[in-house]
Amino acid sequence: MRNQRLLLTHLHAGIALLLFWFLPPVQGSAQSAQTLGGGACSLAGIRTDVRPDPAGQPTEVSVAMFMVDLTKVDDVAQTLTGDFIVLQSWADPRLAELEGCQLPLANVWHPQLDFLNSGPMQPRRAEDADQVEIGPEGLVQHQQRYFGSLATYRSLREFPFDRHVFEISLLSTEYAEDELSLLVNDRQTGRRNLLNISDWTIDSVTATIDTYVVETTGRRLSMFEFGISAQRQVGFYIWKVMVPLALIVAMSWTVFWVSPVQFGPQIGLSATAMLALVEAVTASYLVSKERTTLALRLDAVSRWAFPAAFGLLILLVFGV
Numbered sequence: 001m002r003n004q005r006l007l008l009t010h011l012h013a014g015i016a017l018l019l020f021w022f023l024p025p026v027q028g029s030a031q032s033a034q035t036l037g038g039g040a041c042s043l044a045g046i047r048t049d050v051r052p053d054p055a056g057q058p059t060e061v062s063v064a065m066f067m068v069d070l071t072k073v074d075d076v077a078q079t080l081t082g083d084f085i086v087l088q089s090w091a092d093p094r095l096a097e098l099e100g101c102q103l104p105l106a107n108v109w110h111p112q113l114d115f116l117n118s119g120p121m122q123p124r125r126a127e128d129a130d131q132v133e134i135g136p137e138g139l140v141q142h143q144q145r146y147f148g149s150l151a152t153y154r155s156l157r158e159f160p161f162d163r164h165v166f167e168i169s170l171l172s173t174e175y176a177e178d179e180l181s182l183l184v185n186d187r188q189t190g191r192r193n194l195l196n197i198s199d200w201t202i203d204s205v206t207a208t209i210d211t212y213v214v215e216t217t218g219r220r221l222s223m224f225e226f227g228i229s230a231q232r233q234v235g236f237y238i239w240k241v242m243v244p245l246a247l248i249v250a251m252s253w254t255v256f257w258v259s260p261v262q263f264g265p266q267i268g269l270s271a272t273a274m275l276a277l278v279e280a281v282t283a284s285y286l287v288s289k290e291r292t293t294l295a296l297r298l299d300a301v302s303r304w305a306f307p308a309a310f311g312l313l314i315l316l317v318f319g320v
Contacts, residue, residue: 041102043103046094052138054179058179059175059181061182062183067205069082070082070083070196070197070202071083077149081149084168084226085144085146086144088111089139089141090140091138092138092140101133104132105131106130111175113171114170116212123144124147159232160234163229163231165228167225168227168228170225171212171222171223171224176220177221182222182223184207184224189226200231201233202229204229205226205227206227209223251272
């Protein structure tokens, strides 16, 4: 009996040893090895500060931008706030044997694209969780999601009947145009149909490639430009600014239909029209927060109305 128990114990130990040696590792362990660059995804001998084929043609990087949402367009601060996904892909033959691997972005060469527009754009994924996928023949694919505000300079001379193309620019300051060439990925460039913006109508989005010249050095950089074509919805300004001002001015004209004998009602009506006009102009000024081009445009709409009402009062007092 004792020999049988001893035999079973050795048999179980042998089976456990065979399972340990021959069974493949669990999926989580394989994924961890790919992520950390161990085993089949080792990056030994590959420099991350040298682009593919540094002595050859410029490295081509395909870029796409997808607008997930647009939440705010600030005319005073000249900024827009939105949610964007940036996708990049390039070929690195040095990584051809790592097909199927997922590696940290910092462990491979990448074009180091950045926003040219000033503003606090924050990536959704932290740097240590930012990864790339290696495809066939060393095709590297990377995507990152950003949310925040960017400066978009524009003229408001045609306010409120203005149309604009808000431009968001991406470039790499590390590589000149003869080292890095950006290409547009039209297939993945676009926008979501439902956007959380209330006072603008978004017509379309486009992507183009341009050349940015550094003013101080004359260095030429390849630049990706994402254009958002938008038109302001004018209904609010027509009904809240222009129509009330027109009614107030029309009210001041009614003094001509009041009998000159009724001098008191004429004075009262003119004074009321003046006070209402001053209140409307002041309100439009305060809404704009500060005296910018927007405030000046609102004032220009009513600039002719205040002298008209004041002139009518002077004519009424001294001409009748």
